[in-house]
Amino acid sequence: xxEDYLAKWLNNELSDAxxxxxxxxxxxxxxxxxxxxxxxxxxxxxxxxxxxxxxxxKREEKHTKVITLSPFKGFLKVAAVVAVVFTGAYFYLNSQNxxxxxxxxxxxxxxxxxxxxxxxxxxxxxxxxxxxxxxQRNISLNGEAYFKVEKxxxxxxxxxxGSVTVLGTEFNVVHRGDFxxxxxxxxxxxxxxxxxxxxxxxxxxxLAVKGKISKTKATLNGTPSWLQNxxxxxxxxxxxxxxxxxxQHNIEVDSKGVNTDILFTGSFSNTDTNLALKSISIPLQIxxxxxxxxxxxxxxxxxK
Amino acid sequence: xxxxxxxCEEMVYADIFKxxxxxxxxxxxxxxGNEEKAHDAxxxxxMKLWENCAKVPPLKAKSFLYTVANNLYLNVxxxxxxxxxxADKSLKNTNETPEFIMEENQFQEKxxxxxxxxxxxxxxxxxxxxxxxxxxxxxxQLEQVSVKAIEKRMHLALKSLxxxxxxx
Numbered sequence: 001x002x003e004d005y006l007a008k009w010l011n012n013e014l015s016d017a018x019x020x021x022x023x024x025x026x027x028x029x030x031x032x033x034x035x036x037x038x039x040x041x042x043x044x045x046x047x048x049x050x051x052x053x054x055x056x057x058k059r060e061e062k063h064t065k066v067i068t069l070s071p072f073k074g075f076l077k078v079a080a081v082v083a084v085v086f087t088g089a090y091f092y093l094n095s096q097n098x099x100x101x102x103x104x105x106x107x108x109x110x111x112x113x114x115x116x117x118x119x120x121x122x123x124x125x126x127x128x129x130x131x132x133x134x135x136q137r138n139i140s141l142n143g144e145a146y147f148k149v150e151k152x153x154x155x156x157x158x159x160x161x162g163s164v165t166v167l168g169t170e171f172n173v174v175h176r177g178d179f180x181x182x183x184x185x186x187x188x189x190x191x192x193x194x195x196x197x198x199x200x201x202x203x204x205x206x207l208a209v210k211g212k213i214s215k216t217k218a219t220l221n222g223t224p225s226w227l228q229n230x231x232x233x234x235x236x237x238x239x240x241x242x243x244x245x246x247x248q249h250n251i252e253v254d255s256k257g258v259n260t261d262i263l264f265t266g267s268f269s270n271t272d273t274n275l276a277l278k279s280i281s282i283p284l285q286i287x288x289x290x291x292x293x294x295x296x297x298x299x300x301x302x303x304k
Numbered sequence: 305x306x307x308x309x310x311x312c313e314e315m316v317y318a319d320i321f322k323x324x325x326x327x328x329x330x331x332x333x334x335x336x337g338n339e340e341k342a343h344d345a346x347x348x349x350x351m352k353l354w355e356n357c358a359k360v361p362p363l364k365a366k367s368f369l370y371t372v373a374n375n376l377y378l379n380v381x382x383x384x385x386x387x388x389x390x391a392d393k394s395l396k397n398t399n400e401t402p403e404f405i406m407e408e409n410q411f412q413e414k415x416x417x418x419x420x421x422x423x424x425x426x427x428x429x430x431x432x433x434x435x436x437x438x439x440x441x442x443x444x445q446l447e448q449v450s451v452k453a454i455e456k457r458m459h460l461a462l463k464s465l466x467x468x469x470x471x472x
Binding site for chain 2: 006007008011027031033037038039042043046054055058
């Protein structure tokens with residue numbers, strides 16, 4: 001008997017001899033019955049018409065979906081633009097900072113949202129985010145200011161040269177060009193300058209002139225002298241002193257005739273111009289001529 | 305079928321549906337014994353064919369449909385008992401004795417039980433031939449195996465059915 005003869009038999013492919021032999025076997029009767037009975041088997045009803053209609057509905061749905069989606073897509077475009085504009089405006093308005101500036105010979109007192117106080121020295125500028133103040137007490141400063149910080153979150157003063165971080169204290173920050181000075185009068189101040197951190201306890205200061213760092217001392221629990229209308233200096237190059245004089249008195253300084261790198265220690269009045277000029281010139285043994293809004297400094301032995 | 309014809313043409317598509325929907329339904333039913341899933345498979349397969357009508361040539365449509373239907377429940381659906389009915393006309397209209405009818409019914413029950421105990425591919429192949437009347441070559445093409453393999457399945461299916469029924 002050939003291989004898979006049962007399959008051949010079912011398909012009427014057996015030879016006469018093979019068929020005869022197969023019919024003689026005991027199993028043949030059952031095989032025959034299986035063949036006959038299985039021919040009468042039926043699957044559950046499948047209604048081709050109903051299935052066709054169902055399929056057509058699905059195809060239609062798929063087709064119409066595409067059409068109805070397009071106007072919605074248009075609406076989405078508009079909605080997306082509106083959303084972008086609104087969020088943009090929200091962030092823009094939120095990032096709008098409060099800004100205060102002072103001119104020459106001018107001081108301003110500012111009370112921050114947490115009732116911390118800032119006093120701005122002449123020709124200075126601070127700005128901070130009013131809306132986000134409760135989360136982040138961040139102030140940017142250009143110029144000089146004295147801070148009296150209420151206890152609370154970290155309070156940070158950012159300048160182009162370095163940043164000052166405190167929790168609650170009193171301190172003074174100067175940032176003018178390549179001149180950077182922080183003086184702590186109360187509490188503890190942390191200064192980040194040139195990626196390095198400096199801790200300043202009360203009565204200490206940090207001075208950086210053209211990147212050169214030195215430590216300074218200040219009166220414990222005092223206030224910067226400029227709050228009392230006096231500018232004080234301790235071994236500061238003359239050019240910064242004269243720049244400060246110009247700011248405080250709004251008088252143009254001509255210092256071509258003197259060496260502005262010599263160091264000056266002392267103070268001058270921010271109110272009395274004549275007194276201030278004498279305070280600067282006498283210790284340095286230089287002369288000055290004041291003409292209206294102009295002052296010229298020159299060496300004593302130079303013929304005028 | 306003309307090779308230039310396109311499945312996207314409604315006439316061609318409808319024709320393919322008329323010729324194949326029932327056999328696909330049966331095929332999935334033999335496999336899992338689940339009438340509802342077999343219905344879904346037909347819908348799914350023909351939707352896929354419609355979406356890809358431009359890519360499937362009419363001559364490939366049939367095997368495309370079988371492939372989609374077969375892959376649909378691959379490894380996700382557990383086989384249930386395949387419940388089949390009998391076209392009873394031959395019995396009702398005869399003057400057979402009640403004993404004979406009872407014997408017939410008993411045999412049918414045994415056959416059904418035996419069919420359910422067959423390996424899935426043997427059962428599917430056997431029923432495609434017996435119920436749908438597909439030739440071995442046609443089944444071989446759809447199942448993507450050789451005619452020889454289909455003959456082997458048929459042989460083994462018959463052998464085990466007989467052994468089950470005769471209690472060997």
